[in-house]
Amino acid sequence: MSTPNAPTQPRSTTAYRIETERLVLRPWEFRDADAMRVAVADSASHLLPWLPWALFEPQSVDDKYALIRRFRAQFDLDADHVYGIFADDGRTVIGGTGLHNRIGPGAREIGYWIHVDHVRRGYGREATAALTKVGFEVQGLRKIEIRVQPENTASLGIPIELGYRDTGILRSVCPGLDPSSFHDARVFSLMATEYPASPSVTAKVRALDGLGRELLASCE
Secondary structure: OOOOOOOOOOOOOOOEEEEOOOEEEEOOHHHHHHHHHHHHHHHHHHOOOOOOHHHHHHHOOOOOHHHHHHHHHHHOOOOOEEEEEEEOOOEEEEEEEEOOOOOOOOOEEEEEEEEEHOOOOOOHHHHHHHHHHHHHHOOOOOOEEEEEOOHHHHHHHHHHOOEEEEEEEEEEEEEOOOOOOOOEEEEEHHHOOOHOOOOHHHOOOOOEEOOOOOOEEOOO
16 A cells, blocks of 8 residues: 655755855854854944944853854744854854844845954945845845944945845834934835846855755856
């Protein structure tokens, strides 16, 4: 008697490894806990004007272990995709980024931070272009947003260079250093219909799923 075939599960569109010309984006791993701790502690004063979580630095390696554990659980459940940004050796921490699931169905928000020793080298733009490409070409998103405090001139340049549209100011939405304070955010968005005109289209990106299978290959 033949056994019916089990139903075939659709292949995941979650990229567990993204390679660019100079970078590797991948989920943080437990072995990264100390490297994360050092990178964030070294960059805390640089990040503080814009990222309130830097106020709690420095933290212990156990704190970072717990954070990575939470990041990985959310990543594997597709609840939130937080990536470390690494040099092409896969180990040197350049910063962090993510495709965040917090602006509605079929849409994601990209956030990013860069280690103070690696700023002004185009790494933020390169990582954001890669996530933009993966978001539209692999995940099939309808929209991606980037939100930046208006005073953060360095970060404002990235969405502008990548063809995101400035859709205006959201008032009092970014938490400040004081728990009772909030700051405005300038919102940039890119729709799937607008993506073909974005410079991100030409980015050299290779994306792999959790089994190492190619989801996207445009590095040739």
